[in-house]
Amino acid sequence: MKGSVKVGIVGLGMGRIHLQALKRMEGVEVSALCDVNEELLKKVGEEAGVQKLFTDFEQFISDDMDAAFICTPHFLHYEQVIAALRSGKHVFCEKPLAVTVKEADEMAKVARELGKKLAVGFQRRTNPKDRLVKQLIQELGEISRGLYEMLSLRTQAYYDSGAWRGTWWGEGGGVLINQAVHDLDIYQWWMGMPKLVFGMAETFAHEIETEDLASAIFVYENGAQVLFQASLVNHPGMSRFEVSGEMGCLIYDGNIRLAKIDGALFDFIRTCPEAWGKPPEVTWQDVQAPQEEWGHAALVKDFIDSIVEDREPLVSGEEGIKSVELVNAIIMSTILREPVELPLERASYEALMEDLRAGRRSLPRRASQP
Ligand SMILES: NC(=O)c1ccc[n+]([C@@H]2O[C@H](COP(=O)([O-])OP(=O)(O)OC[C@H]3O[C@@H](n4cnc5c(N)ncnc54)[C@H](O)[C@@H]3O)[C@@H](O)[C@H]2O)c1
Structure with a gap:
C-alpha cells in the first residue's frame, strides 16, 4: 500500500490509548473518531486535532478510511467488526474478538472472504x-x-x-x-x-x-x-x-x-x-x-505494518477465535x-x-x- 494509512477509532476508553500510539506513528493519519459519549468525543477530538467526529457508528464507518479500530464494549464487537469489514475497512478489534465462538468464526471468515486484515488486541504476543x-x-x-x-x-x-x-x-x-x-x-x-x-x-x-x-x-x-x-x-x-x-x-x-x-x-x-x-x-x-519495547503500541504498529506490507498481522482473526x-x-x-x-x-x-x-x-x- 502506498501513502499514509487513514484510520478511524470507535470507543474512546481503550481507543484513546491506541490513538496516542497512532498519533506518534509515521505514515498514519487518524481521520475520524466515534463515541456515543459526545462530551468525551469532543474532548478527545480537540486534544488529538481530529476533525471528523461521529456519535453514530453507521455514519462513522461509511466515512473514507483504510482501517477501523473497534474499541467498544464486547457485545458490539461482532456487529461493528462485520460492518467495518463489509464497508471495505481493515479492522483492529480489541479483545475479546467476540462473546461467542460462533460469532468469532464468522468474523474471521468474513475478513478472509473480503481479503481484509483482521487483528485482535492481544498485546502480550509482542x-x-x-x-x-x-x-x-x-x-x-x-x-x-x-x-x-x-x-x-x-x-x-x-x-x-x-x-x-x-x-x-x-x-x-x-x-x-x-x-x-x-x-x-x-x-x-x-x-x-x-x-x-x-x-x-x-x-x-x-x-x-x-x-x-x-x-x-x-x-x-x-x-x-x-x-x-x-x-x-x-x-x-x-x-x-x-x-x-x-x-x-x-x-x-x-x-x-x-x-x-x-x-x-x-x-x-x-x-x-x-x-x-x-x-x-x-x-x-x-x-x-x-x-x-512491547505492548499496545507495538501491536498497533504491527497491524499498520501488516496493511502496508500486505501480510498477516501478529494476532489474526483465526487466532482470536481460540x-x-x-x-x-x-x-x-x-x-x-x-x-x-x-x-x-x-x-x-x-x-x-x-x-x-x-x-x-x-x-x-x-x-x-x-
Ligand atoms: N488490550 C487491553 O489490554 C485492553 C484493556 C482495556 C480494555 N480493553 C478492551 O477494550 C474494549 C473497551 O473497553 P474499555 O475498558 O475501554 O470500555 P469503556 O466502557 O471504558 O469504553 C468504551 C467506550 O465505548 C463507547 N461506546 C459504547 N457504545 C458505543 C457505540 N454503540 N458506538 C460508539 N461508541 C460506543 C463508550 O461511550 C465508551 O467511551 C473492550 O473490548 C475491552 O475488553 C482492552
Missing part, C-alpha cells in the same frame, strides 16, 4: 518474555502437566463503572472473557488447544451476573493435564505458569526458570529396574529474554456440570448464552454471599 516461553516449551519434549494462575483484583466500583460490565448481555462473561482472555490467548499460543475442558466458574465476591472466579482442567490428546485458574478476588495479585515434560520443566512467574533433564524421563520411569532408582540429573537455569472458544468451554462445562469436548458445539453455546442473558440459567454463587 512481549519478548512471552515469546521466549513459547520457544522454550519446544525443548521440553512430550508434555505431561501444567499449571496457569491469573490472580488479580477488581472492586465492585469497577463493575459499577459501566452498565455493560459483569453482565451476560454486555460483557458476555466476567474474569474469563475480559481479563483472563489475555492469559488464555497466550496459553493456547504456547501449548495449543486441549481436546477436553472441565470447567468451574462462579460469582464469588461481586454483585454481578458473571464469574469473578474460575478454574478449569485442560486435557490434551496425549493425556497431558493442565490446571487453569483465574480470579478477580485475589490480593496480592499473582501470575504463574508451570509446565513439565519428558525433557524438563519451566516456571514463569515474571522470571523464567528452566530445568533440563539429562535423559528422557518417561523412558527412565518405564525402564528403571529399581523402585527408587537414580533419576536423570537436572540442571536449573534462569533464562533472560531480550529487552525490547481464546473465545476456551472461555465458552469453561462456562458451558460449569453449567452442564460435565466436561466438554473441543471443538465446542457452536449452536449449543449460542443457546446457552441466550439462557444466561434471559436469566433462565445462572452460575453458582458463594454460599454466604448476600
Whole structure:
C-alpha cells in the first residue's frame, strides 16, 4: 500500500490509548473518531486535532478510511467488526474478538472472504518474555502437566463503572472473557488447544451476573493435564505458569526458570529396574529474554505494518477465535456440570448464552454471599 494509512477509532476508553500510539506513528493519519459519549468525543477530538467526529457508528464507518479500530464494549464487537469489514475497512478489534465462538468464526471468515486484515488486541504476543516461553516449551519434549494462575483484583466500583460490565448481555462473561482472555490467548499460543475442558466458574465476591472466579482442567490428546485458574478476588495479585515434560520443566512467574533433564524421563520411569532408582540429573537455569519495547503500541504498529506490507498481522482473526472458544468451554462445562469436548458445539453455546442473558440459567454463587 502506498501513502499514509487513514484510520478511524470507535470507543474512546481503550481507543484513546491506541490513538496516542497512532498519533506518534509515521505514515498514519487518524481521520475520524466515534463515541456515543459526545462530551468525551469532543474532548478527545480537540486534544488529538481530529476533525471528523461521529456519535453514530453507521455514519462513522461509511466515512473514507483504510482501517477501523473497534474499541467498544464486547457485545458490539461482532456487529461493528462485520460492518467495518463489509464497508471495505481493515479492522483492529480489541479483545475479546467476540462473546461467542460462533460469532468469532464468522468474523474471521468474513475478513478472509473480503481479503481484509483482521487483528485482535492481544498485546502480550509482542512481549519478548512471552515469546521466549513459547520457544522454550519446544525443548521440553512430550508434555505431561501444567499449571496457569491469573490472580488479580477488581472492586465492585469497577463493575459499577459501566452498565455493560459483569453482565451476560454486555460483557458476555466476567474474569474469563475480559481479563483472563489475555492469559488464555497466550496459553493456547504456547501449548495449543486441549481436546477436553472441565470447567468451574462462579460469582464469588461481586454483585454481578458473571464469574469473578474460575478454574478449569485442560486435557490434551496425549493425556497431558493442565490446571487453569483465574480470579478477580485475589490480593496480592499473582501470575504463574508451570509446565513439565519428558525433557524438563519451566516456571514463569515474571522470571523464567528452566530445568533440563539429562535423559528422557518417561523412558527412565518405564525402564528403571529399581523402585527408587537414580533419576536423570537436572540442571536449573534462569533464562533472560531480550529487552525490547512491547505492548499496545507495538501491536498497533504491527497491524499498520501488516496493511502496508500486505501480510498477516501478529494476532489474526483465526487466532482470536481460540481464546473465545476456551472461555465458552469453561462456562458451558460449569453449567452442564460435565466436561466438554473441543471443538465446542457452536449452536449449543449460542443457546446457552441466550439462557444466561434471559436469566433462565445462572452460575453458582458463594454460599454466604448476600
Ligand atoms: N488490550 C487491553 O489490554 C485492553 C484493556 C482495556 C480494555 N480493553 C478492551 O477494550 C474494549 C473497551 O473497553 P474499555 O475498558 O475501554 O470500555 P469503556 O466502557 O471504558 O469504553 C468504551 C467506550 O465505548 C463507547 N461506546 C459504547 N457504545 C458505543 C457505540 N454503540 N458506538 C460508539 N461508541 C460506543 C463508550 O461511550 C465508551 O467511551 C473492550 O473490548 C475491552 O475488553 C482492552
